[in-house]
Amino acid sequence: MSCMAETRWQRERSVSDSRAYVARFAQLEADETDLHGEARTLDAMLPRGARVLDAGCGTGRLGAELARRGHRVTAVDLDPVLVAAAREHSELTVHEADLATLDLPGERFDAVVAAGNVMIFVARGTERQILARIAHHLVPGGIFVAGFATDYEYGVDEFDLDLAAVGMVREYRYATWDLRPWHKGADWAVTVARKAGG
Template identity: 40%
Template sequence: MSESRSRWADIAGDDAGERYAARFAKLAESGADMHGEARLCAELLPPGARVLDAGCGTGRVAIRLAELGYDCVGVDLDDSMLEVARRAAPELTWILADLSDPADLGSVGAGSFDMVVAAGNVIPLLAQGTEARAVAGLAVRLRPGGLLVSGFGLDAAHLPLASATVTLADYDAWCAASGLALEQRLATWDGAAYDGGGYAVSVHRRTPGG
């Protein structure tokens, strides 16, 4: 594991999994749409595609995609979150690993995924200074032509933080350095066009030589 402490660990504390799961269960009971991320991913690739849910948390996105016929693997640094995911879907593969640690991520097959999805502010909640390395590690997991789909906040109103930690210019530069080209940018997981607001969903494709 990386010695750098992630921003997620700083804000979540210990045993976040049960609290996080309870929060989303309450949202689901209220009638909130819980599957926007999975729905967008399913629009980008057909069932049967292999998907890595990076920073999967309690597995909400991976589990829904698996229900839709995708071959899913989840990876997260927080074992309390993975415990919830394993109980909910023991048939899926859940891996404890640090996205920013190349050695740690080595347990996730290189070049074996059609898509990597990083929902839930995964990129801004990485340890400071590890973001470029994490993006590079995710790019390596993709097959040529595979997609990296990431959504995150760009201001405090869309983050569980006092201020933004990542700009789109930063993120695009890390992607470009990792052999990924921007294909589309959206304002929401529902597919609304990006208008410069405080949240963005970015779809990058691994180039043939990337």
């Protein structure tokens, strides 16, 4: 699928930046850095064997870890360099697609996760459209979990309004992936929202 507008990731990053991103995470893994905090948190929230969409999957590390924990994971990213890296994880089904126009016919998920600053790297003005596509792909009662830095122009207040506009209700917000309490002024927000129904 072609993207409708240039994302902030595309505007601010080059192919060499994407390759450096892949190399950075490969080195962190080689150094045995704990890269699975997000997966541990999500795994605790999900029913066993959940169908999960990793939206903005990057290198696929989160989706691969969720798959290792028994979940069925589909991953999506717009960056072809990152998609190639994610496809190295044989346990993932990976699509190169723009979240603003995401259409996976017949696919519905128990959870969608947008972990690594996805919502602040999309094209400005497409956030609500992306959330609508995410909601479309969730089963009734399914959860959406997003984590992003709070010091960008798209903040948590606007995010909450966009969630509500597409039929999702914010249930929880934390300041970190290890679920430290949210407070105004936190530099990170992890939000858990639920699609109506179910």
